[in-house]
Amino acid sequence: MTAHPAMFGHQRSAGTARVALIERRGKPRVSDLHQKGSAKAIILDPPEVVFLNTSGGLTGGDRLDYQLSVGAECRITATTQTAERVYRAGSGSAQIRVKLDVAEGAHLDWLPQETILFQDASAQRRTEVALAPGATCLMTEALVLGRAAMGETVTNLAFLDRRMISRAGRPLHLEALRLDAQRLKAGAAGLAGARALASVVLVAPDAADALSPVRAAMTEPDCLSRASALEDRMVIRLMAPDGWPLRRQLARILTLLRRGPLPRVWQI
Numbered sequence: 399m400t401a402h403p404a405m406f407g408h409q410r411s412a413g414t415a416r417v418a419l420i421e422r423r424g425k426p427r428v429s430d431l432h433q434k435g436s437a438k439a440i441i442l443d444p445p446e447v448v449f450l451n452t453s454g455g456l457t458g459g460d461r462l463d464y465q466l467s468v469g470a471e472c473r474i475t476a477t478t479q480t481a482e483r484v485y486r487a488g489s490g491s492a493q494i495r496v497k498l499d500v501a502e503g504a505h506l507d508w509l510p511q512e513t514i515l516f517q518d519a520s521a522q523r524r525t526e527v528a529l530a531p532g533a534t535c536l537m538t539e540a541l542v543l544g545r546a547a548m549g550e551t552v553t554n555l556a557f558l559d560r561r562m563i564s565r566a567g568r569p570l571h572l573e574a575l576r577l578d579a580q581r582l583k584a585g586a587a588g589l590a591g592a593r594a595l596a597s598v599v600l601v602a603p604d605a606a607d608a609l610s611p612v613r614a615a616m617t618e619p620d621c622l623s624r625a626s627a628l629e630d631r632m633v634i635r636l637m638a639p640d641g642w643p644l645r646r647q648l649a650r651i652l653t654l655l656r657r658g659p660l661p662r663v664w665q666i
Contacts, residue, residue, distance in 0.1 A: 413437025
């Protein structure tokens with residue numbers, strides 16, 4: 399028997415998870431749930447949507463797609479079961495797409511756990527939040543370069559992260575982050591030696607009211623944190639030498655903005 403060359407190719411993971419919730423009898427109810435491949439979604443009560451990738455991580459050529467539709471007047475928290483890991487890529491880039499639609503009068507907390515990028519990782523991620531009139535959202539993203547406890551140092555990778563929040567088709571917040579070997583060496587113009595970074599964006603009519611309390615909560619000694627607000631939007635940036643001080647500071651800020659505890663999977 400002669401083996402076909404394709405038999406020796408690397409297996410790639412692919413997954414899509416799509417969830418839709420609507421208000422019914424005063425409570426959010428699932429109106430659509432679709433799962434395919436390595437992507438799954440778990441619905442917890444109170445209304446929390448937990449996405450997970452059963453492949454255990456991503457590498458070059460893998461694809462992951464999360465979609466969530468929040469119906470009018472619903473208040474939903476969505477997160478990920480654990481940190482997403484992006485491993486060394488032999489060829490190609492992992493592709494991650496997150497699409498979140500929030501209907502009129504609804505609110506979404508999109509609070510994925512951190513993404514860990516390993517040496518020679520290659521990935522592109524695109525997160526789109528579409529808000530209808532009167533909808534609000536709280537969104538965070540956190541990145542960690544390697545595992546400090548394992549003595550890992552990341553000096554080379556290719557990561558492109560695009561985030562967009564729009565309302566009725568008009569952009570409210572645009573953000574793009576590119577990390578590669580050159581930027582990791584850029585000193586003060588780059589990450590300035592930080593191994594962990596995060597951003598938080600709150601879009602709500604009273605977002606600016608939270609600016610002073612958020613600044614007062616920036617007490618983690620090993621985490622550099624800054625916050626600013628314009629009209630109905632607040633943006634917070636965090637940088638730390640390791641993932642743990644970043645997580646502690648991020649948890650403090652999110653608990654304040656949510657006026658309540660973090661998602662249950664964050665506390666495990």
